[in-house]
Amino acid sequence: MASAISYILFLSIFSSAFALGKAQPRQSNISLDTSLRPTANPTSWQSPNGRFAFGFYPEGTGFSIGIWLVASPENSTVIWTADRDEPPVTKDAVLKLTNEGLKLLLQHSEGRLISNLSTGNDASSASMLDSGNFVICDSNFNVIWETFDNPTDTIMAGQVLLAGSELVSSLSGTNHSSGNFHLIMQKDGNLVLYPVASPDTPGDAYWASGTNGDGSLSLYLDDKGWLYLHLGNVTSNLTSGYRYGTPLVYRATLGVDGIFRLYSHDLELNTQQVLKEFPEVTDPCEVQGTCGLNSYCTSANGQVVCMCLPGFDYLDTNRTSSGCRRNITTAAGCYLGNDNMTYMSTLESVIWMVDPYGAPLSVTSKEDCGEECLKDCNCDAALFSDNTCRKLVFPLRYGKTDDSTTTFIKLVNISAGGTPVSSQAESPAAAPVTTIRRKFSAKILTVSAAIIACIISSLAALIFFFHRYRAGRYRRLWRNKEPALVDEIAPRPFSYHELREATDGFKEEIGKGAFGTVFKGTLHCGQRILAVKKLEKVVDEGEREFRTEMRTIGRTHHKNLVRLLGFCDEGTNRLLVYEYMSNGSLADLIFKADGHPGWDERVRIVLDIARGIHYLHEECETRIIHCDIKPQNILMDDNWTAKISDFGLAKLLMPSETRTFTGIRGTRGYLAPEWHKNVAITVKADVYSFGIVLLEIVCCRKNMELKAEEDAIILLDWVHNCFMDGELEKLVPDEVDMTELNRLVKVGLWCTQSEPGSRPSMKNVVTMLETNVDISLPHPPGFSS
Ligand SMILES: *[C@@H]1O[C@H](CO)[C@@H](O)[C@H](O)[C@H]1NC(C)=O
Ligand SMILES: *[C@@H]1O[C@H](CO)[C@@H](O)[C@H](O)[C@H]1NC(C)=O
Ligand SMILES: *[C@@H]1O[C@H](CO)[C@@H](O)[C@H](O)[C@H]1NC(C)=O
Ligand SMILES: *[C@@H]1O[C@H](CO)[C@@H](O)[C@H](O)[C@H]1NC(C)=O
Ligand SMILES: *[C@@H]1O[C@H](CO)[C@@H](O)[C@H](O)[C@H]1NC(C)=O
Ligand SMILES: *[C@@H]1O[C@H](CO)[C@@H](O)[C@H](O)[C@H]1NC(C)=O
Numbered sequence: 001m002a003s004a005i006s007y008i009l010f011l012s013i014f015s016s017a018f019a020l021g022k023a024q025p026r027q028s029n030i031s032l033d034t035s036l037r038p039t040a041n042p043t044s045w046q047s048p049n050g051r052f053a054f055g056f057y058p059e060g061t062g063f064s065i066g067i068w069l070v071a072s073p074e075n076s077t078v079i080w081t082a083d084r085d086e087p088p089v090t091k092d093a094v095l096k097l098t099n100e101g102l103k104l105l106l107q108h109s110e111g112r113l114i115s116n117l118s119t120g121n122d123a124s125s126a127s128m129l130d131s132g133n134f135v136i137c138d139s140n141f142n143v144i145w146e147t148f149d150n151p152t153d154t155i156m157a158g159q160v161l162l163a164g165s166e167l168v169s170s171l172s173g174t175n176h177s178s179g180n181f182h183l184i185m186q187k188d189g190n191l192v193l194y195p196v197a198s199p200d201t202p203g204d205a206y207w208a209s210g211t212n213g214d215g216s217l218s219l220y221l222d223d224k225g226w227l228y229l230h231l232g233n234v235t236s237n238l239t240s241g242y243r244y245g246t247p248l249v250y251r252a253t254l255g256v257d258g259i260f261r262l263y264s265h266d267l268e269l270n271t272q273q274v275l276k277e278f279p280e281v282t283d284p285c286e287v288q289g290t291c292g293l294n295s296y297c298t299s300a301n302g303q304v305v306c307m308c309l310p311g312f313d314y315l316d317t318n319r320t321s322s323g324c325r326r327n328i329t330t331a332a333g334c335y336l337g338n339d340n341m342t343y344m345s346t347l348e349s350v351i352w353m354v355d356p357y358g359a360p361l362s363v364t365s366k367e368d369c370g371e372e373c374l375k376d377c378n379c380d381a382a383l384f385s386d387n388t389c390r391k392l393v394f395p396l397r398y399g400k401t402d403d404s405t406t407t408f409i410k411l412v413n414i415s416a417g418g419t420p421v422s423s424q425a426e427s428p429a430a431a432p433v434t435t436i437r438r439k440f441s442a443k444i445l446t447v448s449a450a451i452i453a454c455i456i457s458s459l460a461a462l463i464f465f466f467h468r469y470r471a472g473r474y475r476r477l478w479r480n481k482e483p484a485l486v487d488e489i490a491p492r493p494f495s496y497h498e499l500r501e502a503t504d505g506f507k508e509e510i511g512k513g514a515f516g517t518v519f520k521g522t523l524h525c526g527q528r529i530l531a532v533k534k535l536e537k538v539v540d541e542g543e544r545e546f547r548t549e550m551r552t553i554g555r556t557h558h559k560n561l562v563r564l565l566g567f568c569d570e571g572t573n574r575l576l577v578y579e580y581m582s583n584g585s586l587a588d589l590i591f592k593a594d595g596h597p598g599w600d601e602r603v604r605i606v607l608d609i610a611r612g613i614h615y616l617h618e619e620c621e622t623r624i625i626h627c628d629i630k631p632q633n634i635l636m637d638d639n640w641t642a643k644i645s646d647f648g649l650a651k652l653l654m655p656s657e658t659r660t661f662t663g664i665r666g667t668r669g670y671l672a673p674e675w676h677k678n679v680a681i682t683v684k685a686d687v688y689s690f691g692i693v694l695l696e697i698v699c700c701r702k703n704m705e706l707k708a709e710e711d712a713i714i715l716l717d718w719v720h721n722c723f724m725d726g727e728l729e730k731l732v733p734d735e736v737d738m739t740e741l742n743r744l745v746k747v748g749l750w751c752t753q754s755e756p757g758s759r760p761s762m763k764n765v766v767t768m769l770e771t772n773v774d775i776s777l778p779h780p781p782g783f784s785s
């Protein structure tokens with residue numbers, strides 16, 4: 001592999017350069033225009049002591065460029081790979097040192113710079129150092145680029161993992177692309193291991209050094225085998241040091257299995273030894289992320305088997321650790337009035353990461369826990385242990401065996417005769433799976449065509465198809481090591497810098513609201529689109545309050561609420577990161593001049609909004625009053641599901657906790673009358689705004705239309721008059737079901753009562769919209785705002 005000539009040359013230049021580490025090499029001698037080829041000599045450049053080589057090594061059917069620890073040829077250890085996620089190159093590739101840096105020349109192409117390093121045109125020589133560091137120098141022998149600054153999965157003695165940087169494991173022993181785990185030297189001083197496919201919250205971590213709060217420490221490995229965290233006068237040792245002076249080489253590598261190990265190599269005897277492991281576990285399932293989303297980990301004799309939840313199938317049957325997705329025959333969701341379609345499947349002795357969306361419930365029996373989830377539209381699964389029931393939403397993470405816990409999974413049976421859980425029975429390692437049916441019914445339901453249509457159009461099914469057709473993209477994101485946002489549960493902190501990059505310097509403005517300006521942004525090379533809201537006018541309540549508020553908003557999980565993905569609070573910069581809603585706002589939809597959604601669509605949208613507000617008012621852990629419900633704040637996603645945005649922010653604008661507002665927060669036309677009086681604002685203010693929005697959707701017009709005939713200028717008065725005169729058909733631009741119209745108008749008029757106490761709760765609103773309960777005649781509106 002090595003060129004004997006250059007080896008001898010180097011040997012004469014560096015007598016003992018082992019301790020040089022990152023010091024300037026005074027006599028580098030890979031000069032410009034020197035080149036390497038995968039199969040013709042030289043294939044690599046060796047360090048003077050012969051321990052390290054930089055060059056082409058075989059990977060898959062081609063070659064990668066990297067650094068390895070030279071042992072007997074079969075078991076050399078790769079410690080660094082250039083552009084690890086690029087495909088391997090063929091044997092006609094040429095690697096050449098040019099003044100721009102290392103250039104990889106491929107046949108039929110311009111060639112590319114390795115690792116996109118831009119050394120300007122200053123590169124003048126390069127050197128493979130005895131420490132394992134490959135450096136490029138300018139004409140004054142200053143190091144302008146080095147591999148030690150760009151680690152992959154390994155640090156060597158003399159190398160530092162700076163605060164804010166990370167190691168990412170390899171995919172396998174023979175494939176050095178980015179794998180499934182990362183070790184982050186966090187800026188809070190904590191060294192933490194997380195699965196790559198996670199939002200990196202404390203619950204995702206499977207090991208941490210516990211040194212948070214010690215400032216921006218860096219991780220060092222020194223040539224005695226000491227591994228420690230250090231900054232200024234703070235030092236925290238992770239190991240206690242090993243042998244010195246002998247021909248040992250130390251390295252610390254984040255393994256394919258997610259364990260960070262310190263090794264020593266004796267190159268003379270050609271042996272290696274593991275000195276220390278982080279974390280020290282006997283069961284590989286303790287490493288979170290060993291199995292992907294919606295699958296749980298079982299192990300026997302150190303062999304890991306990943307099992308799907310009942311009703312789920314592997315994303316990739318050839319890589320069972322990549323996680324599972326719902327099988328279409330069991331796609332769950334919320335089927336109002338068709339509860340007979342859903343049932344709870346139980347999975348014994350498996351525990352998951354607990355991130356419940358509501359407070360834990362106290363229940364008397366296991367079955368009650370399943371029932372609680374079955375009754376709750378938003379519940380996908382429930383965990384029962386110690387008479388406590390915790391409701392969860394998919395995806396479930398980090399499943400592993402735990403004898404005291406039972407998992408309930410909500411499934412839907414739409415394939416008559418289908419047996420959605422049968423696939424589980426095949427595996428010997430499967431935990432016992434049984435099924436309980438909803439208690440109140442033993443009869444088999446005859447499924448009408450209407451129900452099927454309803455189910456198929458339901459969100460759950462759409463989500464399934466969405467996943468199915470984007471499966472390629474989903475998996476690619478996974479490999480690209482940043483799918484964290486895809487199924488994120490908790491909002492994660494972003495740096496200002498990150499968001500400025502994502503939005504290309506806050507270039508594309510997509511909206512402006514009471515709280516600030518919204519910009520479009522992208523992450524992961526344009527694969528993930530975001531809406532980034534820059535808050536203005538926010539009361540400076542300090543970082544802690546802001547974060548508390550973000551957590552509250554982040555804990556809301558409802559299909560009719562826009563999901564908060566993350567936030568940033570650096571200095572005076574306060575930004576919120578939301579999922580991007582591709583179909584604009586409800587205002588665009590209903591007020592546009594050409595065409596409006598059909599009646600059924602409109603009814604569905606009204607119900608979507610009502611459910612979202614109901615959740616904010618009554619179902620989430622902390623009650624949230626929106627204060628600014630209006631069509632501009634209701635956004636439409638890819639599937640035309642209406643989602644409420646901007647919730648939970650009113651509080652950030654208000655200095656006092658008492659909720660006695662000093663100024664009016666909402667938008668004219670949607671404001672409840674009590675805003676103009678000096679009384680406390682309650683959830684009923686939202687009910688009023690909702691009523692106005694409902695009427696706007698029904699009539700496809702704004703609440704104030706100056707161009708309309710005089711008695712129709714103010715929507716609320718006009719609706720009331722038409723209602724009293726029995727002329728409802730005048731209100732709608734199209735032919736609609738008059739009973740439904742009558743019902744919606746009544747709900748709208750009840751919601752807009754001037755007396756807050758007379759307005760129904762959102763819970764009642766949802767019931768009135770969903771069922772055929774009788775609705776009494778509303779009083780005339782006192783006045784309209
Ligand atoms: C390594 O794995 C990645 C992702 O599965 C794949 O694209 C690549 O071709 C693999 N490389 C080799 C050398 O097999
Ligand atoms: C290198 O930079 C180019 C253009 O800036 C970019 O398209 C490419 O993805 C980069 N490659 C890597 C491996 O970062
Ligand atoms: C470390 O230095 C800081 C200031 O430089 C000082 O406040 C602190 O007490 C020192 N800590 C220790 C443990 O010496
Ligand atoms: C920590 O490691 C350093 C070497 O880096 C050593 O000098 C020191 O004694 C160690 N401290 C402890 C408490 O082990
Ligand atoms: C290299 O392989 C031999 C046998 O295949 C083994 O005994 C030795 O420990 C290995 N050395 C390293 C450094 O992995
Ligand atoms: C799984 O592997 C088999 C054989 O190696 C291959 O034919 C099949 O296409 C693979 N399936 C997927 C989903 O990659």
Ligand SMILES: *[C@@H]1O[C@H](CO)[C@@H](O)[C@H](O)[C@H]1NC(C)=O
Nearest residue numbers: 337338339340441443444445
């Ligand atoms: C469930 O099915 C039973 C029997 O078919 C029926 O009486 C009951 O009304 C159904 N429940 C619901 C909520 O549809």
Ligand SMILES: *[C@@H]1O[C@H](CO)[C@@H](O)[C@H](O)[C@H]1NC(C)=O
Nearest residue numbers: 413415416417418419420444
């Ligand atoms: C699904 O429904 C069919 C017919 O309605 C029934 O035969 C079957 O047992 C059900 N499967 C489950 C798991 O409930």
Ligand SMILES: *[C@@H]1O[C@H](CO)[C@@H](O)[C@H](O)[C@H]1NC(C)=O
Nearest residue numbers: 313327328329419420422423
């Ligand atoms: C869904 O489950 C059924 C029954 O277990 C199975 O036959 C089918 O292949 C599964 N569908 C997918 C997409 O895996």
Ligand SMILES: CC(=O)N[C@H]1CO[C@H](CO)[C@@H](O)[C@@H]1O
Nearest residue numbers: 009010013027028029030031
């Ligand atoms: C110090 C030293 O060995 N320098 C050599 C570097 O390489 C060039 C060309 O390969 C030689 O001319 C120098 O003598």
